[in-house]
């Protein structure tokens with residue numbers, strides 16, 4: 009097999025020699041005892057970027073989600089969120105077992121949890137009775153992974169934030185890929201963050217750092233988050249090693265993620281029109297609906313394209329710094345060879361198609 013174009017995720021990026029050479033290893037200390045300069049600078053930079061008081065460096069987006077909800081809600085209280093958001097799709101067991109919090113995951117048509125959805129989720133139960141779980145948090149995601157990287161519209165978020173303030177609810181944003189949305193819309197991170205009590209961001213996705221996530225908010229919540237980071241075993245010792253790379257990548261977010269968004273748009277445009285693309289590509293993802301996602305993925309691997317069978321009938325392609333426009337052009341032409349799969353499960357009869365590639 010001559011080529012392998014990796015579109016499985018934006019987490020598959022590799023470290024560069026430069027990343028390592030630029031770390032002043034002598035500055036790194038044990039964050040358990042001392043203030044690591046790289047960690048401190050990263051936390052301060054992120055607090056500034058999001059216009060918040062404070063930030064905490066965490067090992068993963070999952071840990072950010074877990075700690076954020078743990079900080080904002082008590083055992084037995086309810087988090088209203090979108091069905092399919094990461095905290096529901098992948099983390100419902102963890103939330104139940106680590107925090108004893110109840111998820112009320114609302115199904116939406118386009119992945120955007122709107123104010124009427126939240127009001128309905130509250131009003132569908134007689135909340136004045138103490139029998140029911142008490143809503144405490146609204147949790148949104150931006151961009152929305154399971155809905156093709158959809159951008160959470162700012163006006164919807166602003167309406168939700170106002171409602172949360174009026175009703176004494178907290179608002180959390182899982183912003184693992186928020187900067188993809190910012191790059192696409194031109195909306196600055198602090199504008200999205202303004203109405204949120206806590207907001208997270210991953211460094212290990214499009215930014216290309218090997219790991220890490222940041223959780224930002226006011227000092228009261230971040231102080232609590234420091235306690236839970238310790239409780240959950242997430243307090244790392246020489247964390248500066250990882251923070252240094254995230255710190256180096258962060259200032260370049262706009263250029264870096266615009267490139268990924270552009271490449272995903274190209275892929276979407278260059279795919280044969282017979283493919284069923286269930287979501288309009290808004291950031292760095294393209295989804296295809298097919299009868300047998302695992303089978304399509306197996307065939308694509310043999311042809312040189314790596315993708316993920318997201319569900320039984322959805323295949324996900326994600327752009328990252330490991331692919332450029334030329335790789336995307338090649339990937340589109342390879343994927344288009346299997347265009348009959350859009351309707352038909354028989355891969356072997358695939359015709360060769362130039363698709364929409366100019």
Ligand SMILES: Cc1ncc(COP(=O)(O)O)c(C=O)c1O
Pocket residue numbers: 067068069070071073094149151153182184185210212221
């Ligand atoms: C929206 C979203 N939130 C959270 C996470 C979890 O991040 P991590 O893999 O760093 O735990 C992911 C991972 O892909 C994600 O897509």
